[in-house]
Amino acid sequence: MTATQPSAVTRFPETRQFLEQIRSRVGKVVVGQDVVVERVLIALLTSGHLLLQGVPGLAKTLLVAAVSKTVDLAFARIQFTIDLLPSDIVGSEILDQKTHEFRTHRGPIFTNLLLADEINRAAPKVQSALLEAMQERRVTIGNQTYPLPAPFLVIATQNPVEQAGTFELPEAQLDRFMLLHRLGYLTKDQEKEVLRRNTLLGVRRDGKGAVARTEFDVLGEQTTGSSDQLVRAMEDVQQVHVSDAFLEHVIEIVNRTRKHPRLELGCSPRAGISLVKASRARALIHGRDFVLPEDLFALAEDVILHRIRLSYEAVADGWTAPKVLQEILGEVAQ
Amino acid sequence: MKSALSWIVVFSWFAVAMLPAQARNDRAATVGMRGVIEQVVLPGSELEPAPSTAKTPVVLRVLQTWPHGEHLRYDLEWSGLEPGQHDLAKYLVRKDGSPLGELPPLVVDVTSVLAKGAAEPSEPDPVACERLGGYSMLQWTVGTAWVLGLLAILFVGRDFRRRRTEAKVEPTLADRLRPLVERIAAGGGDDAAKAELERLLVAFWRARLGLHGHKAGDAIVAIKEHAEAGALLRQLEAWLHMPKPPAAVDVQALLDPYRAVTAASFAPIVPPPEGA
Numbered sequence: 001m002t003a004t005q006p007s008a009v010t011r012f013p014e015t016r017q018f019l020e021q022i023r024s025r026v027g028k029v030v031v032g033q034d035v036v037v038e039r040v041l042i043a044l045l046t047s048g049h050l051l052l053q054g055v056p057g058l059a060k061t062l063l064v065a066a067v068s069k070t071v072d073l074a075f076a077r078i079q080f081t082i083d084l085l086p087s088d089i090v091g092s093e094i095l096d097q098k099t100h101e102f103r104t105h106r107g108p109i110f111t112n113l114l115l116a117d118e119i120n121r122a123a124p125k126v127q128s129a130l131l132e133a134m135q136e137r138r139v140t141i142g143n144q145t146y147p148l149p150a151p152f153l154v155i156a157t158q159n160p161v162e163q164a165g166t167f168e169l170p171e172a173q174l175d176r177f178m179l180l181h182r183l184g185y186l187t188k189d190q191e192k193e194v195l196r197r198n199t200l201l202g203v204r205r206d207g208k209g210a211v212a213r214t215e216f217d218v219l220g221e222q223t224t225g226s227s228d229q230l231v232r233a234m235e236d237v238q239q240v241h242v243s244d245a246f247l248e249h250v251i252e253i254v255n256r257t258r259k260h261p262r263l264e265l266g267c268s269p270r271a272g273i274s275l276v277k278a279s280r281a282r283a284l285i286h287g288r289d290f291v292l293p294e295d296l297f298a299l300a301e302d303v304i305l306h307r308i309r310l311s312y313e314a315v316a317d318g319w320t321a322p323k324v325l326q327e328i329l330g331e332v333a334q
Numbered sequence: 335m336k337s338a339l340s341w342i343v344v345f346s347w348f349a350v351a352m353l354p355a356q357a358r359n360d361r362a363a364t365v366g367m368r369g370v371i372e373q374v375v376l377p378g379s380e381l382e383p384a385p386s387t388a389k390t391p392v393v394l395r396v397l398q399t400w401p402h403g404e405h406l407r408y409d410l411e412w413s414g415l416e417p418g419q420h421d422l423a424k425y426l427v428r429k430d431g432s433p434l435g436e437l438p439p440l441v442v443d444v445t446s447v448l449a450k451g452a453a454e455p456s457e458p459d460p461v462a463c464e465r466l467g468g469y470s471m472l473q474w475t476v477g478t479a480w481v482l483g484l485l486a487i488l489f490v491g492r493d494f495r496r497r498r499t500e501a502k503v504e505p506t507l508a509d510r511l512r513p514l515v516e517r518i519a520a521g522g523g524d525d526a527a528k529a530e531l532e533r534l535l536v537a538f539w540r541a542r543l544g545l546h547g548h549k550a551g552d553a554i555v556a557i558k559e560h561a562e563a564g565a566l567l568r569q570l571e572a573w574l575h576m577p578k579p580p581a582a583v584d585v586q587a588l589l590d591p592y593r594a595v596t597a598a599s600f601a602p603i604v605p606p607p608e609g610a
Contacts, residue, residue, distance in 0.1 A: 241577035248529035297551035329550035
């Protein structure tokens with residue numbers, strides 16, 4: 001008998017079809033960025049929040065919008081600015097002039113999928129309000145506490161350049177994000193495809209006038225999946241088998257970040273939990289009902305990198321966090 | 335008067351110059367020193383020095399020969415090797431081989447400058463004569479010994495080397511992995527050890543396939559896709575991570591790529607046998 005190939009399994013056919021539909025739909029408007037789409041799906045399936053880091057114009061917003069419209073989720077977007085207030089996000093109590101009573105006005109956070117654009121431009125207390133809601137999945141307005149809709153997922157973006165006037169998220173708050181994915185530029189062929197598609201957009205008639213169509217117009221309003229399917233997919237993720245040997249790998253990596261001489265701050269226990277959760281979702285996306293070390297190593301950068309901090313000496317010596325992490329992963333597999 | 339005296343001096347000088355030269359007649363010398371006897375007339379046909387031997391006490395040479403009436407006149411040179419009186423006539427022979435006949439004695443006296451009783455070089459020790467005969471026996475003995483030596487080298491030495499080589503054969507990586515893999519295949523083994531084995535296999539192939547420049551995740555995928563490297567790793571993943579591990583497989587076939595590698599060349603991958 002030859003060696004077994006631990007790859008595709010026949011379980012979860014509906015979920016796999018659902019996920020394929022999302023990828024296909026998103027792929028119609030977003031060129032390339034397959035890894036980013038996978039990370040968004042992982043976040044969606046595990047209710048883990050996602051921070052996307054990349055320069056403007058990499059279709060971060062379009063990608064999130066495409067996913068939300070595909071799955072029929074309530075979608076809201078907040079552009080974070082320096083003068084934003086916590087009440088602008090969570091809502092506030094306003095006095096009703098007719099009844100002379102306070103009425104609760106719910107903010108845009110009451111949604112399924114929240115896109116927090118340029119989160120590092122808001123003041124710390126606004127960031128804190130959002131991150132608290134992310135963690136507890138409920139907000140308090142006045143004396144009342146309101147649960148957030150389920151599923152609730154925050155996909156935040158931040159620009160790695162133009163740091164003037166920004167408030168860098170502290171490690172404790174970054175830890176709330178299950179994944180931090182760094183977007184890169186498209187390849188030449190992908191960028192050519194973007195340009196080619198853009199030339200075919202045409203114009204959209206609006207009354208007597210017309211406006212040039214954008215990629216957002218291509219999305220349309222029709223959904224291909226339902227929130228029920230998403231819930232079923234989330235349940236299926238919980239069925240993905242995690243072996244003890246896999247947990248050993250996770251513990252090994254997490255522990256090494258805590259003992260590494262070039263790191264001042266290693267991974268929190270939440271990092272290990274996130275690694276396992278994200279690996280389960282990735283395994284499901286790749287058609288498996290069990291996790292493999294390749295899931296772990298593929299996700300390690302996105303899960304760990306924003307949770308570690310270099311020591312002063314390491315920075316002075318020219319080390320970077322990605323370099324140290326690759327060294328750790330190399331040592332684990334060595 | 336003065337003029338007459340000058341003439342006498344000049345005449346005397348010429349008279350002396352015109353006198354015949356006095357012939358040398360060295361009849362005595364020390365050992366090893368040369369002596370010359372000139373203008374000696376000896377009767378009979380021409381003479382020459384007799385062939386000398388190791389025992390001859392005098393070395394004699396004929397320097398020159400002239401006819402002298404019916405005889406011959408000789409200039410002789412001699413050198414004494416042994417102290418004592420020696421008659422040089424005894425050491426002459428006729429050139430034409432005729433008998434020597436009666437010759438007047440030509441006695442010379444050789445003296446030694448060494449003090450009496452001075453040490454003289456002693457005779458060399460007598461040496462036993464070389465073995466004579468028995469060569470055939472010797473040839474057979476040497477030949478037999480050579481053949482026996484050759485046989486010993488060919489058979490005893492070869493066997494010794496083989497036994498030494500067998501004793502030095504190092505276990506291969508496959509030998510070391512087999513018990514661990516079989517234990518995992520049977521559902522046994524410690525989780526930490528299984529995880530470590532998986533990581534070490536990745537490290538092993540990462541080094542062999544030169545994948546150190548790749549990210550760890552990409553390296554794992556590349557190793558799994560590799561025909562030789564992937565077999566055991568894929569199977570190990572199946573055993574370790576699948577909820578229902580597959581049925582028994584051919585462990586020997588999985589370990590084939592590890593037979594050419596000694597365990598010592600990859601020491602970290604060799605966990606001690608269980609119970610050791």
